[in-house]
Amino acid sequence: MENRLRDMAEAARKALREATSLDELEEARIKYLGRSGLLREIQQGIRDIAEELRPQVGRMINETRNELERLLEKRREALEAGRVHERAGTDRIDVTLPGRAQRVAGRHPLLATLDDMLEIFLGLGYTIAEGPEVETYYYGFEALNYPADHPAMDEQMTFYVTDDMLLRSQTSTVQIRVMERTKPPVRVVVPGRCFRRDTLDATHSHTFHQLEGLCVDEGITFADLKGTLLAFARGMFGEEAQVRFRPDFFPFTEPSAEFAVTCFVCSGEGCRVCSGTGWIELGGAGMVDPNVLEGVGYDTERYTGFAFGVGIERFAMNRYGIPDMRLLYSGDMRLLRQF
Numbered sequence: 001m002e003n004r005l006r007d008m009a010e011a012a013r014k015a016l017r018e019a020t021s022l023d024e025l026e027e028a029r030i031k032y033l034g035r036s037g038l039l040r041e042i043q044q045g046i047r048d049i050a051e052e053l054r055p056q057v058g059r060m061i062n063e064t065r066n067e068l069e070r071l072l073e074k075r076r077e078a079l080e081a082g083r084v085h086e087r088a089g090t091d092r093i094d095v096t097l098p099g100r101a102q103r104v105a106g107r108h109p110l111l112a113t114l115d116d117m118l119e120i121f122l123g124l125g126y127t128i129a130e131g132p133e134v135e136t137y138y139y140g141f142e143a144l145n146y147p148a149d150h151p152a153m154d155e156q157m158t159f160y161v162t163d164d165m166l167l168r169s170q171t172s173t174v175q176i177r178v179m180e181r182t183k184p185p186v187r188v189v190v191p192g193r194c195f196r197r198d199t200l201d202a203t204h205s206h207t208f209h210q211l212e213g214l215c216v217d218e219g220i221t222f223a224d225l226k227g228t229l230l231a232f233a234r235g236m237f238g239e240e241a242q243v244r245f246r247p248d249f250f251p252f253t254e255p256s257a258e259f260a261v262t263c264f265v266c267s268g269e270g271c272r273v274c275s276g277t278g279w280i281e282l283g284g285a286g287m288v289d290p291n292v293l294e295g296v297g298y299d300t301e302r303y304t305g306f307a308f309g310v311g312i313e314r315f316a317m318n319r320y321g322i323p324d325m326r327l328l329y330s331g332d333m334r335l336l337r338q339f
């Protein structure tokens with residue numbers, strides 16, 4: 001029995017040491033150390049030997065098992081280490097490279113600008129409204145008091161989905177939708193995406209964003225419009241900011257104006273950002289045309305109102321020094337990581 005044990009141990013050592021793969025090693029383990037392996041078989045033979053010899057043989061069996069198990073572990077470690085090296089040679093993934101850090105999302109410059117604008121108007125008591133990007137001709141132009149032959153309705157200016165459906169070219173469409181469902185007083189700002197048939201270049205895009213404002217109540221005057229936009233300009237650019245109004249035309253406001261703010265870079269001196277003028281144009285504004293108010297059933301003897309619209313792209317470009325509008329839609333992380 002002792003001889004059998006010794007021979008078996010010798011063969012097992014050799015098999016374990018010479019195993020060249022984890023599979024081979026496992027085979028050897030099963031053969032010698034497994035539940036119905038050779039060592040177990042010898043152990044069971046202990047019943048057949050003289051009782052006084054059993055403890056000694058038992059000890060030898062245990063020692064052999066311990067020794068073979070240590071050997072098995074050592075060989076397994078060696079083979080596993082070897083396997084990592086082997087894989088490092090053939091795998092396309094370098095397991096030794098540091099992991100990729102998760103990046104925390106930031107605000108897109110366009111949305112950051114819009115958020116800051118909304119913040120100011122919420123502080124002035126406005127609420128936020130939204131409306132559809134695909135509109136009917138009625139909301140797109142007719143209800144906004146456009147005369148039937150106005151060039152803004154040309155196919156060269158507006159995207160038509162059908163003869164009667166179009167992509168809105170301004171957020172002013174939502175003025176009508178809001179007034180239709182609310183009685184005065186109305187104080188809303190409307191952020192939204194607009195579309196025009198502009199060719200994409202550094203300062204134009206077929207898809208762009210506006211923030212519309214509408215205020216209708218008893219006794220609203222142009223002075224309220226000026227005060228509101230001054231508060232807006234100062235909220236965005238600081239207490240020194242001034243606003244400038246110049247006559248303009250929009251079918252849905254009368255009188256109408258374009259408004260600008262003193263350049264936040266040169267404070268009005270004239271620089272590259274404001275093209276030497278000292279002013280940055282922000283958008284259009286005016287007193288809501290009585291025809292528009294009548295169209296939604298408001299009593300024009302009692303109510304007056306003002307509206308304004310600010311383009312968000314150019315504003316964001318000035319603010320962050322982004323030279324090309326296309327960068328805003330590129331999804332390029334090199335741009336987005338800077339803010």
Ligand code: PHE
Nearest residue numbers: 170172284285286307308309
């Ligand atoms: N919707 C106009 C534009 O896109 C801006 C505007 C809004 C003008 C509200 C007057 C009142 O140019």
